[in-house]
Amino acid sequence: MPELPEVQSTIDALRHAGLPGEVIAAVEVGWPRTVGGDVDTFCGAVVGRSVCEIGRRGKFIVLCLTLAPRAATTEPASPGTANFVRSPDDSPGPERGWMLCHLRMSGRLHLVAADEPREGYERVVLHFASGRELRFVDPRKFGRLLCVSDPEAALSHLGLEPLDDSFTPRKLHQALGGRRRAIKPTLLDQGVIAGLGNIYVDEALFAARIHPLRRADSLSPDDIVALHTAIQQVLRLGLSNLGVSLGYGKSNFRLPNGASGDNREALQVFRRTGLPCPVCGHPVERLIVAQRSTHLCPRCQPA
Ligand SMILES: [Zn+2]
Incomplete structure (x- = not known):
């Protein structure tokens, strides 16, 4: 998607x-x-x-x-x-x-x-x-x-724009504050942050070393800074690679000239179940969070 x-x-x-x-x-x-x-x-x-x-x-x-x-x-x-x-x-x-x-x-x-x-x-x-x-x-x-x-x-229902200058760790903290849900579905909520989906949320949580099931309101100030940095990093990397085409045949994402995006090779955990974590070598695991397939390294992202 x-x-x-x-x-x-x-x-x-x-x-x-x-x-x-x-x-x-x-x-x-x-x-x-x-x-x-x-x-x-x-x-x-x-x-x-x-x-x-x-x-x-x-x-x-x-x-x-x-x-x-x-x-x-x-x-x-x-x-x-x-x-x-x-x-x-x-x-x-x-x-x-x-x-x-x-x-x-x-x-x-x-x-x-x-x-x-x-x-x-x-x-x-x-x-x-x-x-x-x-x-x-x-x-x-x-x-x-x-x-x-x-x-x-x-479009007034949409939340923060994660690549705008106005998106700061403080804004992220305010957006997450008081939310008792797990961090993964919170980040998927377009009314909190607009533009993230399953791929980039998994990648951002891995880069920030945050377990997808942690409660959003449990993140420390250091976690928030790491998550803010990670969200922007994974989105900018995706943008520089012209997005992800994941190989679903006719449903696969393509650019307006018919070309595929190149970001698949850059993904660290998404759809890499069983493959070694690029940081610690532990196999990447898959679990279901809020009905969404979720990929993580349990060693780098402790519960
Ligand atoms: Zn790891």
């Missing part, structure tokens, strides 16, 4: 490939639930608009859409007036809308030429006036593309 590094790598690649500026000429919805069920409303909110920016909040991709700049038209000459060119900026303020994309279990965005062969799991396709397409491929159908008028309100 794509987490912060995979989502941010997708955004960076789309930006680099020139997604901002593309004009949405038509939309194809193959699975209405992907767009919230109301296909006409979704199409009405995006067709004719251009992508002006792409950003991230937690695991959400946030696309800002504006009314597409129409071709500048030359007004017919009237007697006594000079010809002038009316720019779209003359209209009373560009109307903005936002599209939120959540990849969930198996979603990915591919930016390709329209004649590129399809894979068969395209739930939504945005056709651009340029001849390219943005395809939302999602074999397991849990992903969503939703249009909203106020992204801040729509």
